Amino acid sequence: MSVAAIWKIGKWFGRVNLPGRMWRPGRHRRIHPFHFVFLFPFLSSNASSVLGVDERFIHPSSRIQLGILCSPLGCLPSLPVPSPCLLASPASSALSSSKRIRTSARRIETRSIGVDGDYIQDMSPNRCFTVHISHPHQVNCFFLFIKFKWGHGSFLNSDTWFCTISRFGHGTTVRSVQTLFTRRTAADRHTRIACSQDSNCDTKFFDFIVVGSGVAGLRYALEVSKYGSVAIITKAEPQESNTNYAQGGVSAVLCPSDSVESHMQDTIIAGAYLCDEETVRVVCTEGPDRVKELIAIGASFDHGDDGKLHLAREGGHSHNRIVHAADMTGREIERALLKAVDDEPNIFLFGHHFAIDLLTSQDNGESYCHGVDTLNTETQQIVRFISKVTLLASGGAGHIYPSTTNPPVATGDGVAMAHRAQAVISNMEFVQFHPTALADEGLPIKPINRRDNAFLITEAVRGDGGILYNQSMQRFMPLYDERAELAPRDVVARSIDDQLKKRGEKYVLLDISHKPREQILSHFPNIAAECLRYGLDITCSSIPVVPAAHYMCGGIRAGLHGETNVKGLYVAGEVACTGLHGANRLASNSLLEALVFARRAVQPSIDHMAGSNLDTHSSTLWTRPMLPSSLKGHAIQEILFRTKATRVELQSIMWEFVGIVRSTSRLKTAEWKIGELEADWEDFLFRRGWNPTMVCLEACEMKNLFCCAKLVVNSALARHESRGLHFTEDFPFLEESKRKPTIIFPTSMKLTWSSQQVHKLIAGLPR
Numbered sequence: 001m002s003v004a005a006i007w008k009i010g011k012w013f014g015r016v017n018l019p020g021r022m023w024r025p026g027r028h029r030r031i032h033p034f035h036f037v038f039l040f041p042f043l044s045s046n047a048s049s050v051l052g053v054d055e056r057f058i059h060p061s062s063r064i065q066l067g068i069l070c071s072p073l074g075c076l077p078s079l080p081v082p083s084p085c086l087l088a089s090p091a092s093s094a095l096s097s098s099k100r101i102r103t104s105a106r107r108i109e110t111r112s113i114g115v116d117g118d119y120i121q122d123m124s125p126n127r128c129f130t131v132h133i134s135h136p137h138q139v140n141c142f143f144l145f146i147k148f149k150w151g152h153g154s155f156l157n158s159d160t161w162f163c164t165i166s167r168f169g170h171g172t173t174v175r176s177v178q179t180l181f182t183r184r185t186a187a188d189r190h191t192r193i194a195c196s197q198d199s200n201c202d203t204k205f206f207d208f209i210v211v212g213s214g215v216a217g218l219r220y221a222l223e224v225s226k227y228g229s230v231a232i233i234t235k236a237e238p239q240e241s242n243t244n245y246a247q248g249g250v251s252a253v254l255c256p257s258d259s260v261e262s263h264m265q266d267t268i269i270a271g272a273y274l275c276d277e278e279t280v281r282v283v284c285t286e287g288p289d290r291v292k293e294l295i296a297i298g299a300s301f302d303h304g305d306d307g308k309l310h311l312a313r314e315g316g317h318s319h320n321r322i323v324h325a326a327d328m329t330g331r332e333i334e335r336a337l338l339k340a341v342d343d344e345p346n347i348f349l350f351g352h353h354f355a356i357d358l359l360t361s362q363d364n365g366e367s368y369c370h371g372v373d374t375l376n377t378e379t380q381q382i383v384r385f386i387s388k389v390t391l392l393a394s395g396g397a398g399h400i401y402p403s404t405t406n407p408p409v410a411t412g413d414g415v416a417m418a419h420r421a422q423a424v425i426s427n428m429e430f431v432q433f434h435p436t437a438l439a440d441e442g443l444p445i446k447p448i449n450r451r452d453n454a455f456l457i458t459e460a461v462r463g464d465g466g467i468l469y470n471q472s473m474q475r476f477m478p479l480y481d482e483r484a485e486l487a488p489r490d491v492v493a494r495s496i497d498d499q500l501k502k503r504g505e506k507y508v509l510l511d512i513s514h515k516p517r518e519q520i521l522s523h524f525p526n527i528a529a530e531c532l533r534y535g536l537d538i539t540c541s542s543i544p545v546v547p548a549a550h551y552m553c554g555g556i557r558a559g560l561h562g563e564t565n566v567k568g569l570y571v572a573g574e575v576a577c578t579g580l581h582g583a584n585r586l587a588s589n590s591l592l593e594a595l596v597f598a599r600r601a602v603q604p605s606i607d608h609m610a611g612s613n614l615d616t617h618s619s620t621l622w623t624r625p626m627l628p629s630s631l632k633g634h635a636i637q638e639i640l641f642r643t644k645a646t647r648v649e650l651q652s653i654m655w656e657f658v659g660i661v662r663s664t665s666r667l668k669t670a671e672w673k674i675g676e677l678e679a680d681w682e683d684f685l686f687r688r689g690w691n692p693t694m695v696c697l698e699a700c701e702m703k704n705l706f707c708c709a710k711l712v713v714n715s716a717l718a719r720h721e722s723r724g725l726h727f728t729e730d731f732p733f734l735e736e737s738k739r740k741p742t743i744i745f746p747t748s749m750k751l752t753w754s755s756q757q758v759h760k761l762i763a764g765l766p767r
Contacts (some may be wrong), residue, residue, distance in 0.1 A: 024141065027268055079319040095355045108616040202383055203619040207609055209371055209387040211355050214241035216594035217393035218337035220752040222297075223602040224389075225346040229610060232341070232349045233374055235394075235409045239334050242395045242406055242574060243591070246330025247458035248314055249301075249525065249590040250294075252287040255311055266590060270316040270488045271582025272724035274427075274739060279579040281459075282560060283589075283596045290595035291323055299336035301325050314463040314587035316488040318414070322588050327458050327526045330591065352378045355413055356695055357757045358390065358421040360566065360624055367422045369569035370614060373625055373759060377697050380627060385620050388612035389439075389568055389605045392418060392556065393598070396574040397708040398453070401549035401659075403438055405456040411701045412708030414575035418556045419707055420757045422746040423566050426577040427554030428708070428743060429715035429726040432585055433491040433660050436461070439507035442544020444535035455530055457510060459587040461543075462486065464523060466512040469542065470499050473509070490584045490725045493547045497660045500546070508547040509542035533685045547660060551590060552715070553581040553725060554715065557743070562601030568608055572597040579741070581725020587613040599600030610714035622759040625695040635688040636696075646681045649704060650674065654709055661718060663729040671713050675750075678706045682753050693758055703754040710749060717741045 081663050176388065207228025210217040221230045234239075253263050263284040268275045302310040303322050312322040325332035327613070341347050353374040371386040398404030398414025419425055437454035440447050462485040468477050480495040481487040487495075495507050512520055517539045521528055524538070531538050555577040560568040562578075573594040580593050628636060657670035681702065690699075719742055721735040722728055749755060 011649045012500075018618055034393050040356055053352065071124055105351055106339050122223075132382035156185075169270045173237045192285040199366055199546050204231065204383065204385050204386045205619075206385065207389065207673055209233065209385050209390045210393060210395035211372060211390065212573065212575070213238040213338075213349070214240065214243035214393060214395060214573055215333055215337060215591055216593065216598040217391065218334075218341055218392065219595055219604075220391050220572060220601060221347050222337070222340055222344060223599065224605055225344050227606050228346070228388075230347045232347060233353045233355055233372065233385065234351050236352060237411070238338055238349055238351055239331075239751045240407055241334065242410060243330045243594075245405065245407055245453070246333075246457065246591055247327045248455055248460050249312060249329040250287075250291055250333075250591045251314075251317065251321050251322030251586070252291045252323060252592060253284065254288055254291065254309060254323065255320060258321050261323065262318055263287075265581065266318050267581070267586045267628055268501060269584035271491075271580075272546075272581035272584055272734070274723060274741065276579025276582075279560065282600075283580050283593055284577075286596050286599070287592050288728075290592070290599060292332060293599075294336065294595070297336050297340050298334050299325070301329070301332070301420075302457060312460050312463060313484045314459040315483075315492065316586045317463075317577075317588075323459065324460070327460065329526045333591065345383070350374070350376075350383075352376060353383060354697055354700060355394065355417060356625055356700055357759060358417050358566075358569065359384070359386070359759070360421045360757070361761055362422075367566040369421065369566050370618060372417075372633070373622075375625075375695055375697060375700070381624050382623075382627065382695070384624070387608040388614055389570065391562070391570045391598075391601060391605070392575050393571070393573045393594070394575050396552040396555075397705070399432075399554075400651065400654050400705050400712065401646070402655050403437065403546075404549040405434055405454050406549070408452045412425075412552075412704045413701070414571070415552075415555055415711065416704035416707035416754075418564070418566070418569070418571070418575075419744075419746070420755060421566055421569070423564050423569065424553070424557040424746070425743050425744040426557040427583075427715065428552070428711040428744065429719055430487060430581055430583050431549060431712060432551040432725050433493045433547040433551055434459075435489055435496050435547050436510055436543075436545040437548035437550075438530070439544040439546040442507045442509075442533075445458055445533075447534065456548075457527055457545055458524070458549070459489070461510060461524060461527070462492075463587075464512065464519075466510050467514075468492075468496070469509045469511060470503060471505050471507075471509065476508075488584055489550075489587065491728075493660055494727060496545075496547055507544040507546045510545045511542040512538060513540050513542065535609060553577070553583065553585050554742070557741075558597070560600065562597045563604055568612070570601040570605055572601055577741075583726065589700070591626045596735065603666075608650060621762050623762060624695065625758045626691060626693045628690065628694045628696055630691075631689050639685055639688055639690065640696075640698055642681065642684050645703050646677060647702055648675055650705060650709060653677070654712070658709075658713055658716060661727050661729065667713055667717050667728075671710075671717065674706065674709055674713065678752060680752060681706075692753060692756075695758060702762065706754045710745060710755075714744060714749060718742050 028669055101229065178599065208221070208224045208230045210221045210230060210232045212233055212440040213234035217232060217234075219231050224230055234240075253260050253265065260281070264280050265283065266278070267280050293533075302325055304310040309323055312324055313318040314322055323329075341349065353376055356373040356375055358369050359371045359373065361370065369390050371384065371390060374383045374385060375381075376383055392414040394414030395410050396406060397415060398406030398410045399408070402410065404410070415428075434456060436457040436459075438457055440451070466476055466485060468485055469475055476499055477484040477487065477492065477495060480498075481491050483491075485492070498571075499508055500506065512524075520539050527543075530537050531543060536543065555575050556564055556571045556574045558564055558571045558578050562572050562576065564571055576597065578593060578597060580589065628639075631639075653670055653673050657666040657673070658722075685699070716726060716728070719726055719728075719738065721733065721738040722729045723734055723738070
């Protein structure tokens with residue numbers, strides 16, 4: 001086929017840029033990912049096709065077929081039929097024999113190819129394949145990622161991911177087929193940005209900036225995009241967020257036997273009566289509408305046999321009110337929101353942009369936010385984003401501890417940036433340790449490499465009847481709380497911690513095997529698949545579990561509309577402290593809070609934008625961060641090595657002295673050790689030629705981890721009682737007089753390099 005013919009086909013579907021630019025859909029006509037696959041053999045002759053299978057589990061039932069490629073390409077009847085491959089889970093038995101499978105186009109003879117770990121590579125001559133699943137089992141949850149890599153000289157020289165998410169009940173209906181790829185090239189699409197940019201393209205102007213691509217950031221962006229241009233800045237891939245790792249679900253009053261008052265009471269009890277009652281009422285009242293909006297956007301949740309939403313129950317809840325998508329709810333929500341964002345022409349997503357610091361100014365005692373400086377970690381370029389409104393939705397700080405269920409991006413960047421920008425911080429002592437993370441030490445097959453983040457065993461396992469035992473198979477939770485395994489997370493985590501210390505063991509056991517096999521695999525396919533990878537069948541064996549850092553109940557202090565004391569800065573999600581969670585978060589209230597506050601922040605953001613008069617000259621009013629390119633010799637390597645070691649040492653200090661059970665002496669020891677460690681690290685950098693205005697990803701993350709660790713320690717020292725997640729041996733009881741939030745003002749902490757903004761304001765800004 002000639003280049004001219006390819007060009008005509010490309011114009012019909014979308015837009016082609018030659019040479020070496022990303023071929024992508026046009027603004028109005030959407031191209032189906034399968035069209036893209038069909039065109040692929042003609043566009044590149046030196047490509048390889050790789051499939052990766054993740055998060056899947058097979059269990060016996062009726063035969064299910066899934067045809068990934070069902071092409072409606074009637075306009076290209078002469079296209080050759082690609083060689084297909086048969087795909088099944090490595091966790092399952094051997095691949096089924098070749099079978100004839102009907103697609104919407106024609107019959108195609110399938111063939112089996114080898115499975116090596118999690119990847120299948122098809123080396124067919126035309127470099128294209130059709131994927132089918134044909135297995136004499138039922139697929140409960142199947143996530144399939146298809147990645148195409150194009151070699152040098154082809155039209156398509158960027159990596160593109162197609163993500164098909166298919167979920168089956170007792171039938172053969174494919175729930176959804178989606179694609180996630182166009183936004184990765186947002187930086188190449190600057191000609192469509194409805195805002196001004198400088199000639200060097202290192203400053204970008206938007207009406208709204210969102211830092212973070214989890215549920216809070218995406219939901220907010222979808223709303224404010226109706227009123228102006230929106231930039232979503234995300235640290236890694238868009239889907240790499242705490243939301244994506246949320247297993248349990250979203251709590252909301254959707255059952256006639258449930259009530260807002262009951263949800264409020266459960267939230268307040270779990271929060272040890274430190275919750276802000278007005279906030280609790282707002283969230284519990286507005287929650288059902290936010291869930292319905294998610295469904296309208298395209299999120300697909302599990303339904304019962306009666307056709308209604310299946311509502312699960314988790315620890316601390318008095319009713320079944322957890323809306324979920326098996327045990328991968330966050331991933332399904334993220335998928336739906338990213339698809340909606342991708343369809344919105346006014347939203348521009350900048351992946352692999354690390355937020356360095358907020359751009360702020362002061363006027364008449366008030367602080368104002370005007371945007372954020374970022375580091376493009378792929379191009380090593382400093383990019384300045386100027387905006388009228390900024391929303392921080394950057395997640396938590398789980399990686400101040402050595403074991404956390406948070407993804408690697410959760411290094412407390414939002415809280416640290418806000419603290420340096422003079423924002424008020426609250427309740428940072430309340431770090432939630434999830435009681436049941438998978439303990440690798442107890443698996444039959446040990447993982448070869450240490451995990452970046454602990455694998456979460458959702459609260460819903462205990463809500464579904466899971467029982468906790470010590471390694472002598474003695475049930476222990478009734479000894480600690482009358483609610484047993486359904487006690488709130490802080491109680492369960494402390495109980496497990498006590499058992500481990502008393503018995504000198506490294507993990508306890510969570511057993512769900514007494515439930516029917518089909519029920520286990522239907523409700524927890526992701527957990528079952530992960531455990532089976534390491535030789536553990538949860539339908540007949542107990543799961544080894546151990547507590548791990550999971551969620552920050554504290555954060556940037558926010559009002560009922562996500563507003564902060566810094567004008568133009570709004571917060572939502574885990575980075576915020578709204579008063580909902582109090583001293584301990586109720587299970588599945590986190591996604592709910594993110595949805596509610598993302599929506600509530602919209603109108604005040606629009607109002608603030610309308611009154612702002614920033615112009616294109618404002619970008620020059622702050623000095624710019626520097627890259628450490630001027631450092632000589634092995635200085636950079638030495639700094640990176642020292643930073644990595646410092647990070648490990650900080651995490652060790654936090655776990656040993658600021659863990660689940662605390663004491664004043666240990667907290668003071670942690671305060672001293674962290675101060676010394678920070679001073680030594682900074683001194684090492686400066687002796688190697690580091691400049692205070694220099695930035696790199698590792699150093700910036702280390703600064704943020706230091707900042708958040710100190711905020712946690714200072715807050716813990718300030719609370720002279722045991723409440724919720726904060727338990728101290730010196731003050732083991734609740735004190736009614738202490739029932740108030742911990743507040744850290746900008747001037748409350750010792751000033752170090754890590755607690756200062758990288759840039760300096762050169763001149764004042766007009767309001």
